Amino acid sequence: MVIRRKPFAALLIAASLAVGVPAAYAKDAPAPPAQAQKAFDNKIIKKIKADNMYNHIAHLAAEPRVAGTEAEWEAVEYIEEKFNSYGYETEIQPFKFENYYAPKVSVTAGGETLSSNSFTYTPNGVVTADLVYAGLGTVSDVEGMDLSGKIALIQRGEISFTEKVLNAAKAGASAVIIFNNAPGVINGTLGEANDDYVPAVALSQDDGEKLKTVLSEGQTISATVSVTDGRIVEETSHNVIAVKKPTQKKKATDQIIVVGAHHDSVDGAPGANDDASGVAASLELARVIANMPTDTEIRFVTFGAEELGLIGSYEYVDSLSQNERDRIVGMWQMDMVGSRDAGELVMFTVDGEKNTVTDLSAAAGVRTGTPLTYGQEGRSDHVPFYEAGIPSALFIHNPVEPWYHTPEDSLDKISKEKLQETAEIVGAAVYHVARPDTPALERARVAPKPVDYEKIVGGIQ
């Protein structure tokens, strides 16, 4: 950073900040007038072609790209090949993760087979024993109860599924049935694997209440809980990293910009919008900026295994040195940026506060004719960056489309206008920092030409 290499300049800037000079410019470099600013924007915007993005999505969204599968790997190869074709040096960053495959479950009670569900991370096991009603399964509920060798029947509510299972297991239960406290099925998780668990399954409210009533009449019910073929398998996913070093060696700041998206999708969904759209926009920005003069390092990263818990982005951030983290001035995450059926483009930060990324992008939005709002939400790859102290924001259309995480998240729902608008805003904001005439940005400072932008209440709808 200019600042670290030139301590004297740093002092000057620090002094100027103290008296309220817009922070993104050194004292002797006033913000260019609006006209000039637009001319800079146009250098990048004019080159962005929605058709290119659309074609990337057509290729990527031919099938689901579940992390760890061959289809995800094919997406990784496609993305890397595209970055290379634009002249980028790329790196594929592999990482391992544990994938849980749901078991087959069945429950019979009093000779009747009931409709049941598994809890994610339940151990396997087949247990036949008498049912004992154990209330909500809290510590005080099971206190003094002899559940040895029994199947505990527990109602949903008050404490987590995990706590219920652990409390019952500690009191000796061999298996746990948790029934709903409202209509509908429970699709629950125990959070992580644990040797202290016993097999755990879910029943409907109706079935659970019936069993509870029979037990309260003093009758005995023998039941069988069967959980088989659940597996935890170690698999490998990958991040794709493409780097553009500053072209202006002499003017180079040592700052870094990260543009991100995730290339994996959920099982059963082609993920055209989630998030082939963000990958496509990243590829297109990479293409247009490849041969432009820049003084800032730009890293385009597409993450794997986002849908399984932001695993790829955590891996990437973990792999960064403190020095690199300090040099990243902002992370722009584009996730679901091309649906014709979604709402307005909104920037979401993890803490709900404005930051460098939102300031720069709100300013770019005003210049390109799309004023933006911001709000508070995690749920995408900007989270690990935020947690590492890096200004970051998620760009997403809000409310999201009804096809989210369904087989209908397909190419025919993609809007070229939406893609174009997002890529223009992110492109203009990124180029604002990266172009050689703008001196190094201070981290977490306001945009050069501050604009007002409103906060929306509530997270993503």
Ligand code: BES
């Ligand atoms: N693209 C979504 C992000 C999202 C956020 C969609 C809010 C709809 C509303 C992302 O891929 C996703 O599905 N994220 C997961 C969370 C993640 C930690 C596994 C989610 O929101 O369920």
Ligand code: ZN
């Ligand atoms: Zn997504």
